[in-house]
Amino acid sequence: MSQTAVIFGSVSHKDWGFARAYFPEDPLVICADGGLRSALAAGLHPQILVGDGDSGGTPRADLRFVPLRREKDFSDAHAAVRLALEEGADRLILLGCSGGRADHYLANLFLLETIAGLGASGLLVDPQNEISFFSGGRITVKNDPPYRYFGLQPIDEKLTGVTLSGVRYPLIDATVCRGDTLSISNEPLSSEFSVEVDSGRSFLIRSGRICPRLVHKFRLK
Structure with a gap:
């Protein structure tokens, strides 16, 4: 059975209405650190928070929390992608992952190749673009x-x-x-x-x- 994971990065948007067309009925919602704020603003209930806390992702009692060290060899978004695949997701939607710092934006674009190489499909979506x-x-x-x-x-x-x-x-x-x-x-x-x-x-x-x-x-x- 196909499973869609919606992964939120920490880039915020004033209106998350653009993303609703990509939400399946029962998605796995994973927040990369500060992406927790964005997921809540988009009206979704996150199940998992993963991150090192440097962009404001605060653990909550109703979330599974996967803590990361601040000094590590991968980004919080990359960790969220790995976790989604481990949880069995075969379609990943990356939101709040473009704009902001150029190094993170480019790295997130190439996470789409990583996702494809592991046998899943991925989209990076923002208010004006859909990238695969x-x-x-x-x-x-x-x-x-x-x-x-x-x-x-x-x-x-x-x-x-x-x-x-x-x-x-x-x-x-x-x-x-x-x-x-x-x-x-x-x-x-x-x-x-x-x-x-x-x-x-x-x-x-x-x-x-x-x-x-x-x-x-x-x-x-």
Whole structure:
């Protein structure tokens, strides 16, 4: 049976409404230290708090607490990801993990690759973006919840055999090098589009969240 874990980092947002589309009916909610405040603000009841306390995560009687040393070789968010996988989660949603310090943001992005390498799927979501790791192959992407833009950002030196269909600017068997901007700022033309990459790892980014009442203006039907 599939299990979704929602992991909260310590980056806060004024309104967590953007995240509700990603909450399953009964998620495993894990807070990385100060992410406890965010989980409560988002209206979820956390089950586990993991961290070293340096960003304000205070243990509570109704939570399982996994204490960490402040001097360690991994971040609180990384520990939360490990714990989620140990608990049997096969789909991880990372919230409150982007923005703030650039080193943590980049590290959290690459946690998506770590998650994929361990056989699970992961998304990093904030008010404007949904980011996933893509190791190559062919996938159909459902634009749900709807975003206006789509981009493919190479991790490796180059992506080969890049074919994009169902988007405003299609590509056929293209090569996209790291540092190029050829594969960003594309736009889905319907509720689904396809991405194919013969070789190379990348981040698949959907951005520019669309309010549901405006979907018809962006041809997302």
